[in-house]
Amino acid sequence: MLTAFVFYFLVVFVGTAGEMCMSRAMKSMGEVTDFRPREITRVIGRAMRLPWFWIGLPMMATGFFALLGMLSIANVSFVYPATALNYVVGAVGGNVFLDEGVTPQRWAGVALVCIGVVLVLLSVKS
Numbered sequence: 001m002l003t004a005f006v007f008y009f010l011v012v013f014v015g016t017a018g019e020m021c022m023s024r025a026m027k028s029m030g031e032v033t034d035f036r037p038r039e040i041t042r043v044i045g046r047a048m049r050l051p052w053f054w055i056g057l058p059m060m061a062t063g064f065f066a067l068l069g070m071l072s073i074a075n076v077s078f079v080y081p082a083t084a085l086n087y088v089v090g091a092v093g094g095n096v097f098l099d100e101g102v103t104p105q106r107w108a109g110v111a112l113v114c115i116g117v118v119l120v121l122l123s124v125k126s
Contacts, residue, residue, distance in 0.1 A: 003069075003073065004070065004073055004074060006066075007066045007067075007069045007070040007073070008066075008070065008082065008083070010062055010063055010066030011063050011066045011067045011070060011083050011086070012083060012085045012086055012089055013089060014059050014062050014063050014066070015059065015060055015062065015063015015064065015066065015067070015086065016063070016086050016089040016090050016093060017056075017059050017089075017093065018055075018056040018057070018058070018059025018060035018061075018062070018063055019056065019060060019090065020056070020090070020093045020094065020097055020098060021052045021053075021055045021056030021059060022052070022053065022056035022057070022060065023094075023098060024052045024056075024097075024098060025047055025050040025051075025052035025053040025056060026047065027098075028050060028052070029043065029046055029047060029050070067079070067083065070083070078120060078123070078124065081116060081117065081120040082117060082120050082121060084113050084116060084117055084120075085113070085114075085117050087109075087110065087113050088110050088113055088114055088117075091106060091107070091110045092110075
């Protein structure tokens with residue numbers, strides 16, 4: 001049970017924090033409008049010079065491998081709905097750490113996701 005909790009924490013919080021770091025890095029670079037191979041290579045090169053990129057990359061990798069660990073000990077019909085809490089953490093983190101505006105309609109969606117996660121967690125057999 002402790003292993004599953006650790007995996008869950010890593011997927012939801014560390015993985016999502018990595019995505020927020022990566023978002024911060026990419027937003028500081030500006031919008032990508034040219035998708036030719038040479039330009040994509042330049043964008044990746046510029047991204048690799050940003051500290052937020054290097055902070056986010058191992059966090060996202062940790063979240064991914066924790067997800068693999070969760071899938072090795074729990075049913076996929078539980079894992080994916082339960083990890084939907086990523087959306088909640090992402091909305092809160094985007095609002096708090098990235099200064100993104102979250103509309104009331106989005107908060108209502110976040111609340112619905114929370115209800116769904118609770119229903120999934122209540123379905124776990126002791």
